């Protein structure tokens with residue numbers, strides 16, 4: 001596909017997203033119908049759509065409208081790529097009209113930060129002076145991070161193996177296992193390093209969250225919201241005495257055991273965890289994902305008041321439900337990939353009010369300014 005044809009495909013996808021269809025669904029539908037598109041084309045269209053989702057409001061201002069076409073114009077104006085896309089090939093978007101040529105303006109003040117208007121108060125309350133820098137950072141793509149798997153290798157050896165496969169990567173300071181991929185990121189899933197279980201794809205802050213837990217080695221551990229198992233595998237690398245993975249929606253763990261086998265990780269999937277049976281329970285709760293909106297930018301444009309309210313309720317439920325699996329003297333770790341106090345410190349405070357037998361011993365928030373996604377981790381201890 002030509003650059004113009006890719007832009008036109010992205011424009012149609014953006015219109016469907018504006019119409020209310022989730023971005024992933026729109027891209028899947030488009031790819032199904034576009035048999036002529038190769039994998040590079042699909043990746044390029046996806047990148048365009050995601051880049052524009054991250055800058056959803058400012059590109060509309062620059063482009064002079066909220067259609068996919070206007071947003072594309074605004075985006076290309078911002079990055080300086082308008083030339084050579086409109087009216088250069090029959091599969092691309094038609095020529096710019098006089099109105100389009102004259103339309104649009106520079107976004108002013110916070111307009112240029114592409115943060116949802118209704119969420120500014122919560123971002124300001126949560127991050128104070130970091131609110132604007134974090135919002136700005138969320139306009140750009142996130143780096144691709146890997147976790148070196150200590151069950152099979154060490155970080156330097158993993159980086160060397162990647163280099164031998166033509167993938168440039170370097171150590172990242174957020175975690176002793178974190179590796180940042182510099183180029184050929186799309187080659188990772190097909191690499192030997194990946195298939196041999198030397199590396200996992202995992203955000204650096206997600207790894208740092210696990211590093212902040214009490215020493216896991218030798219503990220009985222429950223990952224209460226295991227999902228796809230990203231954190232389960234990172235926990236396994238610390239060699240707990242026993243590691244159980246659980247999720248209310250068992251289907252979400254369907255790949256977990258395959259991943260664990262590849263990683264050489266010992267983990268058992270359980271439907272019913274043992275009451276009071278764990279020295280450490282990790283509750284990686286469902287959340288807005290606001291810390292990871294660089295990777296899933298559709299969340300930034302689709303989250304609303306009632307959706308957030310519903311999440312707060314679920315987070316309270318997860319905290320209460322997970323607490324009964326903690327053994328006396330054991331730890332309950334509450335984590336989210338949100339940067340909002342409403343989902344983090346406020347939930348912990350509400351939990352402690354109704355569970356005075358727990359005390360808070362540590363809490364930390366990561367933001368994209370640390371390099372990885374935004375995450376929160378609080379560690380609570382149950383009295384003996």
Ligand SMILES: C[S@@+](CC[C@H](N)C(=O)[O-])C[C@H]1O[C@@H](n2cnc3c(N)ncnc32)[C@H](O)[C@@H]1O
Nearest residue numbers: 225226227229230231247248249252284285286
């Ligand atoms: C943030 S995701 C977990 C991500 C996962 N830990 C990882 O690192 O890949 C949250 C998970 O919590 C699960 N969940 C939601 N409500 C739950 C509940 N009441 N009890 C247990 N798990 C729940 C969801 O199915 C989802 O898989």
